[in-house]
Amino acid sequence: MNAVIACGGTGGHLFPGIAVAEVLRERGHEVLLFVSEKEIDSLALSTRSQFQFEKLPTVGLPSIYSPAIFGFLRRFVESLSRCRSIYQKFKPQVVLGMGGFTSTAPILAGRMRGISTLLHESNAIPGRANRLAAKMVRAVLLGFKEAAKFFPKSRTEITGTPIRTELQRLDRESARLKLGLQPQITTMLVMGGSQGASGINQAIVKSLPLLHESNLQVIHLSGTRDERLVADNYRRERIPSFVAAFHHHMEEVYSAADFAVARSGAASLAEIASFELPTILIPFPYAADDHQTRNAEIFERAGAAFILKESELTPESLVQRIRDLVDRPEQRRRMAERSSQLAPRDAAKRVAATMEKYTQS
Numbered sequence: 001m002n003a004v005i006a007c008g009g010t011g012g013h014l015f016p017g018i019a020v021a022e023v024l025r026e027r028g029h030e031v032l033l034f035v036s037e038k039e040i041d042s043l044a045l046s047t048r049s050q051f052q053f054e055k056l057p058t059v060g061l062p063s064i065y066s067p068a069i070f071g072f073l074r075r076f077v078e079s080l081s082r083c084r085s086i087y088q089k090f091k092p093q094v095v096l097g098m099g100g101f102t103s104t105a106p107i108l109a110g111r112m113r114g115i116s117t118l119l120h121e122s123n124a125i126p127g128r129a130n131r132l133a134a135k136m137v138r139a140v141l142l143g144f145k146e147a148a149k150f151f152p153k154s155r156t157e158i159t160g161t162p163i164r165t166e167l168q169r170l171d172r173e174s175a176r177l178k179l180g181l182q183p184q185i186t187t188m189l190v191m192g193g194s195q196g197a198s199g200i201n202q203a204i205v206k207s208l209p210l211l212h213e214s215n216l217q218v219i220h221l222s223g224t225r226d227e228r229l230v231a232d233n234y235r236r237e238r239i240p241s242f243v244a245a246f247h248h249h250m251e252e253v254y255s256a257a258d259f260a261v262a263r264s265g266a267a268s269l270a271e272i273a274s275f276e277l278p279t280i281l282i283p284f285p286y287a288a289d290d291h292q293t294r295n296a297e298i299f300e301r302a303g304a305a306f307i308l309k310e311s312e313l314t315p316e317s318l319v320q321r322i323r324d325l326v327d328r329p330e331q332r333r334r335m336a337e338r339s340s341q342l343a344p345r346d347a348a349k350r351v352a353a354t355m356e357k358y359t360q361s
Contacts, residue, residue, distance in 0.1 A: 001029050001359050002091055006106035007098040008036030009058065011193060012267040014044055016122060016348075017098040019162035021051060023352040032090050034083070036102050047248055054086055061101055061128060076105060083109035094359045096120060096351070097137070101129045111136045116358040120351065122161040122266035124294035126150050138358050141351055143266050144298060159351050160344030161270035167251045169275060175256035179242040181217050186326050189257035189277070191221040193265050193284075199310050200261065200282055201226040207315040207322070208237040214326050217241060219253045259325045259332060261318075264296035273343030278335030279305040280321050282313065304339035 003024050007017025014035065021031045033053040035041040045053055057075040062068040083106050095110035095117045097103025103119070110117040121130050122143035134140050134154045142148060143161035173183035181187060192200045201222050217240035222230040227245040234241040247253055254275040262268055264281045272279055281299060283292035299305035306321050325332055344350070 001093040001356070002032070003029050003355060004032050004034065004087075004090070004092045004095040004106055004110070005098065006034040006056075006095065006103040008034060008041045008056065008102040009038060009100045010265075011040055011044070012122065012265045013098040013100055013102070014041055015164055016120065016162040016267050016270070017096075018044070018048065018051070019164045019348040020096065020351045020355075022165045023162075023348045024355070025050070027352060027356075030090075032086070032092070034102065034106050043246065054082070056082060056102060056105065058102070076101070079105035080109055084112065087113055094118065094355050096355055097130075097133055098122075099127065099130050104129055104133050107133050107136050116355075118355060118358060120159070120161075121147050121151075122270070123147065123291040124266075124298060125289045125291040127288045127291070139354070141354060143270065143347075144295070146294070146298065157354055159354060160347030161266050162348035162351055163267075163271050163274055164250075165348070166249075167254065167271060167274060170251055170255035172255055175252045178252055179219060179256055181219070181240060181242055181256065185217045185240070186215060186258050187217050187219060187256055188322065188326075189219045189221075189253055189260040189262075191253075191260065191262050191268070192223060193263045193268055197223065197263055197282075197284065198226055199284075199313075200263070201230055203282070203310075203313050203315070203318055204261065205230060205233045207318050208233055208239055210315055210319045211239060211322065212237065214323060216322070216326055219256060221245070221247055221253065259335075261322070264292040264299070266295055269295055269299060270343060270347070273299075273304070273339045274345070276336040276340040276343075278325055278332050278339060280318070280325070281305045281307050282310050283307065285310050299339070299342060302338050302342055304335050304342060 005017045007013045024031050036058045037055050056079045097107045097119045107117045117137045119137045120141045124144045124146045139155040140151050141159045145158050148156045176183050219242045224245040231243040259278040261280045264283045281296040283296050296307045300307050
């Protein structure tokens with residue numbers, strides 16, 4: 001079949017979409033990706049020349065009372081027209097939207113064409129775009145079962161959130177050596193999602209002077225804006241580290257780490273759980289409907305993570321949690337076991353099989 005996956009705008013939409021595309025290609029299907037014009041999309045696809053993709057204008061829904069609504073409508077109509085034109089040539093049998101308003105025009109264009117349309121919701125609480133798009137699809141596929149109650153009039157199927165096929169566990173010591181780190185020292189991974197997180201970066205930088213006594217080394221993915229600031233502070237405090245804005249081979253950093261400090265976007269959580277990492281979660285406080293906190297609470301209830309609210313974060317509270325994980329390997333082991341239970345290993349295959357099912361029915 002010819003399949004369209006609309007997955008642009010954030011790493012949380014893009015990387016799960018790529019994971020499904022990889023499985024569909026393995027099964028012999030043709031895949032076209034719709035992505036946004038953002039740099040993160042171009043960067044991620046720069047190493048994936050095997051995929052055919054098209055860029056759509058970035059669309060975010062403002063308040064209906066804002067003057068920006070006119071720009072939104074213009075870009076949305078432009079996206080819809082572009083999708084319909086591309087569909088005339090590509091002739092898809094199924095369209096999957098991975099979420100956000102980058103997905104809405106491709107789904108609507110598919111609905112207008114009379115083909116199967118599906119939506120994936122990775123978070124515990126859906127955003128406005130997915131609540132609207134759910135009315136246009138044959139089924140909503142869920143990362144967390146807790147989201148089902150938000151789609152009372154839609155058919156829902158729990159698939160989990162897909163992760164990329166290259167995210168396979170490596171030998172821990174070898175992964176550390178690849179990153180220039182010591183093979184035997186407890187290693188913390190710090191990351192803020194696909195574009196970094198200044199809130200987490202600042203919290204870690206302020207905490208470094210309190211970590212001198214800890215036998216610890218750090219992998220810190222900072223995002224482009226804070227990379228130099230973060231690297232300078234590790235050097236000043238003489239704490240061994242690997243600092244980068246972004247890392248193309250995430251399997252290396254996940255495999256090298258003993259635990260993580262991270263945001264709680266659904267795609268990041270799926271990857272963290274797949275690598276069985278205990279985690280200190282600092283939800284993004286401005287996420288729509290506070291969905292990152294709801295995601296994090298699922299992991300905390302399962303005993304796989306601690307939650308620290310950014311508004312209440314202090315160097316002392318963060319360092320206390322870090323030391324808990326550094327000094328208590330048995331606690332790390334228990335949390336790792338519980339984290340592993342939250343990761344459906346075959347989510348990408350489940351989504352691909354569901355796309356096939358709805359195309360044939």
